[in-house]
Each structure stands twice: as structure tokens, then as C-alpha cells.
Amino acid sequence: MVTYPIKGISPDMSFLEMMDVLNEELLLKGEDPVAFDHDCREGICGMCSLFINGRPHGPERGTTTCQLHMRHFKDGDTITIEPWRAAAFPVHKDLVVDRSAFDRIQQAGGYVSVNTGGVPDANTIPISKSIADKAFDAATCIGCGACVAACKNASAILFVSAKVSQLSMLPQGKTERKTRVENMVAQMDIEGFGSCTNTGACAVECPVGISLENIDMLRSEFIFAKATSENL
Amino acid sequence: MNWFTKTFSSTVGRKIIMAVTGLFLCSFLVVHLIGNLQLFRNDGGEAFNVYSHFMASNPIIRVMEIILVLGFVFHIYDALVLTRRNKAARPVSYANNHPEENSSWASRNMGLLGTIILVFLIIHLWNFFVPARFGGLDGVVIEDVEYDNLYLRVVESFQIWWYVAIYVISMVALAYHLIHGFQSAFQSLGLDHKKYTPFIQKFGVAFSILVCLGFAVIPLYFFFLV
Numbered sequence: 033m034v035t036y037p038i039k040g041i042s043p044d045m046s047f048l049e050m051m052d053v054l055n056e057e058l059l060l061k062g063e064d065p066v067a068f069d070h071d072c073r074e075g076i077c078g079m080c081s082l083f084i085n086g087r088p089h090g091p092e093r094g095t096t097t098c099q100l101h102m103r104h105f106k107d108g109d110t111i112t113i114e115p116w117r118a119a120a121f122p123v124h125k126d127l128v129v130d131r132s133a134f135d136r137i138q139q140a141g142g143y144v145s146v147n148t149g150g151v152p153d154a155n156t157i158p159i160s161k162s163i164a165d166k167a168f169d170a171a172t173c174i175g176c177g178a179c180v181a182a183c184k185n186a187s188a189i190l191f192v193s194a195k196v197s198q199l200s201m202l203p204q205g206k207t208e209r210k211t212r213v214e215n216m217v218a219q220m221d222i223e224g225f226g227s228c229t230n231t232g233a234c235a236v237e238c239p240v241g242i243s244l245e246n247i248d249m250l251r252s253e254f255i256f257a258k259a260t261s262e263n264l
Numbered sequence: 265m266n267w268f269t270k271t272f273s274s275t276v277g278r279k280i281i282m283a284v285t286g287l288f289l290c291s292f293l294v295v296h297l298i299g300n301l302q303l304f305r306n307d308g309g310e311a312f313n314v315y316s317h318f319m320a321s322n323p324i325i326r327v328m329e330i331i332l333v334l335g336f337v338f339h340i341y342d343a344l345v346l347t348r349r350n351k352a353a354r355p356v357s358y359a360n361n362h363p364e365e366n367s368s369w370a371s372r373n374m375g376l377l378g379t380i381i382l383v384f385l386i387i388h389l390w391n392f393f394v395p396a397r398f399g400g401l402d403g404v405v406i407e408d409v410e411y412d413n414l415y416l417r418v419v420e421s422f423q424i425w426w427y428v429a430i431y432v433i434s435m436v437a438l439a440y441h442l443i444h445g446f447q448s449a450f451q452s453l454g455l456d457h458k459k460y461t462p463f464i465q466k467f468g469v470a471f472s473i474l475v476c477l478g479f480a481v482i483p484l485y486f487f488f489l490v
Contacts, residue, residue, distance in 0.1 A: 184367075221274055230448040258271040
């Protein structure tokens with residue numbers, strides 16, 4: 033690990049802006065900048081990561097790193113920044129990890145197949161408010177990987193469960209629900225993520241507040257699918 | 265692999281086995297504790313010796329004994345397989361990590377607690393189960409019938425302070441193991457409902473504390489009062 037002293041940080045700067053200041057200084061000195069992931073910088077893209085002072089996305093709850101402000105740190109603090117650490121998320125460079133394992137899990141079943149044809153009227157399929165709300169909450173997962181980073185087993189189950197339950201609760205997603213959960217869990221295991229021991233760390237650290245209920249839903253989907261699907 | 269082995273060798277499937285065997289072992293604890301209550305009868309161990317003879321000779325109990333051993337074997341085997349997998353899932357650990365901010369100590373140390381319980385189990389079986397089942401105890405005559413005097417072994421064992429200490433410490437470990445494990449088993453089986461989950465969580469804590477307290481009282485009772 034390398035320690036960089038840094039000056040001129042405003043309390044209103046975001047954590048990533050602090051990183052920008054650091055990298056500008058490094059470039060001016062002719063050194064290599066510290067590589068880190070970022071994109072939208074408003075908490076919706078899921079691109080930023082960073083394990084800051086022992087917590088994914090830093091010490092604040094319900095925020096991504098880009099939404100974390102420097103006012104939460106004291107002047108003179110030494111801040112430790114690490115990449116997500118998981119076998120399934122190999123480090124590209126410095127703080128950048130390869131999260132394409134999540135993409136492959138999505139490709140294994142995180143979709144709804146829609147055949148071509150006429151566009152159906154809106155609201156022709158009734159969906160109860162509670163189901164719509166739950167599916168929406170699950171759909172807010174931004175796929176940042178903080179759940180994997182926080183889990184002592186580097187398990188991806190909170191991510192997978194959000195994707196599975198989001199689709200399997202809705203009528204449009206029910207058609208493929210059995211194959212979906214079977215394939216997504218199988219892909220999760222192939223990627224080398226750990227198994228869930230219900231510590232609940234993932235949901236606490238999740239920047240968008242994906243609930244543990246999704247994991248229970250994934251398991252009941254899994255048991256139901258394994259017992260009744262025609263996939264041998 | 266066919267669908268069945270695929271199901272139960274996946275990370276989610278193995279946790280189903282952990283949960284089912286774990287809850288089964290919880291039910292065993294209840295039966296074991298109720299049986300042990302015979303020790304508190306002030307009859308010089310008569311009721312307890314008759315009860316332990318029944319447990320060692322009844323054919324239904326003998327079948328249950330095999331199922332119980334399988335319960336332990338599957339629970340421990342899956343724990344080992346999953347722990348190895350989980351260690352491999354994070355080959356480089358964090359230099360600075362604060363898991364206490366997001367999860368309970370017991371939930372993160374089930375393997376450590378389980379190992380303490382396993383060591384205790386071996387000591388416990390060696391001292392009580394092996395002689396009771398395979399011979400090596402003194403005899404005692406109750407109503408003209410000769411029984412193994414397991415009660416005497418209990419009394420003698422719990423006169424030793426460090427033996428009592430091992431028991432009490434192990435029961436504390438078991439209590440923490442169950443506080444996380446009981447409600448976690450229901451989660452592993454996907455059983456979650458707004459109406460029932462809060463009750464299961466409270467019941468799990470009460471169950472863990474009461475059962476382990478019940479077991480821990482036995483060595484303390486014999487050490488201080490008999």
C-alpha cells in the first residue's frame with residue numbers, strides 16, 4: 033500500500049473529487065495516477081466502488097462513493113482505500129476491479145424474453161401495488177458489488193437475489209422464472225463467489241438498500257424451481 | 265451430475281442441508297434436555313438410570329441415533345465444504361476491515377463456535393455415551409434389575425472444576441451458535457414472511473438461551489449442590 037499526503041480538500045468535495053485532486057497532483061509530478069472506477073457520479077450507475085476505512089463505499093450508510101463527502105473525515109486523517117476483494121472480481125489495476133462476473137450472471141437469466149408483435153395496452157395485466165413496489169425496490173440494484181465486498185464470504189447472493197426476485201415477481205417474468213433462478217444460481221457458483229451465511233452485512237452496506245427479503249425469495253424460488261422444473 | 269446432486273451441491277442447496285440438519289439437531293437438544301431433567305429428581309439417580317437404559321436399548325431410539333449421527337455428519341461436512349469455498353472466494357483479505365459495523369459477531373464466527381461445540385461433543389460422548397452404550401460403567405440394582413449406573417458417572421464427572429468449566433463454556437458457545445443459526449436456518453429455507461419472521465427471530469433467541477442455560481445448570485448443580 034502507498035500513502036499519499038494531500039492538501040486543499042474542501043469538506044464539500046465528494047470522495048471521487050478528492051481522488052481527482054490527488055491524481056492531478058500525481059500527473060503534475062510525472063507520477064502514475066491512481067486508477068479507480070467512476071462514471072455518473074450521482075449514485076445511479078454503480079460504477080464507483082472503493083473499500084474505504086474498512087467499509088464498502090465508506091462509512092456512511094445508503095450512499096455510493098461518489099455521494100460520500102469529505103466532511104465525513106477529519107483533517108489529518110489517514111484514509112485507507114482498497115479495491116473490492118473477491119476471487120470473482122480480479123483487480124485490473126490499483127482500485128479497479130473486473131465486475132463482468134455480474135454481467136455473466138445477468139446473461140444467464142436476468143432478462144424477460146419478449147416475442148415481437150403488436151404493443152399491448154398499458155395496464156392490461158393487473159399487478160398489485162405491493163408486488164409492484166417490491167419489484168421496483170429490487171430493481172433499484174445498481175450492480176456495484178458492495179454486497180460482495182462487504183460479505184465475509186464474498187457471496188454475490190444479494191445481487192443475484194435482487195435480479196431474480198425483481199423479474200420473478202412480475203407477471204411478465206413468471207414465464208421463465210424456474211429456468212432463470214436455476215441458471216443464475218449456477219452461474220453465480222461458476223464465477224467463484226462464496227456462499228451466504230446470513231450475516232446480513234450486504235444489506236447494511238448496500239448503497240441503495242436492497243433488502244434481505246430478496247435473498248429469502250431467491251431461496252424459495254430456487255427450491256420451488258428445483259423441485260418442479262423440467263430441467264434435468 | 266443429475267438434477268438432484270446439482271441441487272444439493274450448489275451453494276444455495278448446501279445451505280438447505282445445513283438448515284434442515286441444524287433444525288433437526290435443535291429438536292434433538294430439546295429431547296436431550298427433557299431427558300436430562302431426570303437428573304434433578306432426588307432419588308439417587310434411579311429415574312435417570314432407568315431412562316438411560318431405555319435410551320440405550322429401545323429399537324426406535326437406536327434408529328434415531330443413526331439419523332442423528334447422519335445429521336451431525338451432513339451438518340459438519342457441508343460446513344467444511346462451504347467454509348473452504350468461502351475462504352477461496354476471498355484470497356486476499358482486507359488490510360482494514362470493520363465487519364462489526366454491519367454484522368453480529370456470532371454470525372461471522374459460526375465456524376469457530378461450531379468447532380468448540382465439536383470438541384465438546386467428542387469429550388462429552390467419550391465420557392458418557394461410549395461407556396453407557398458399549399460398557400464400562402458400574403452396575404446398580406433397581407427393583408431387582410441390574411442397570412448401568414450412568415448417574416454415578418454424572419455425579420463423579422461434575423465434581424471436577426475444569427470439567428464443569430468446559431461444559432459451561434461450551435454451552436455459551438452453543439447459545440451463540442444457535443442465536444444466529446436458528447433464525448438463519450429459516451432464511452436458508454427461504455421461509456420469510458412479515459407475519460412470522462419477527463416471531464421466529466424472537467423465539468430463536470429465547471430458545472437458544474433457555475436450552476443452553478438448561479444444559480449449563482446441570483454441571484453447576486452437581487458441582488455446587490450435590
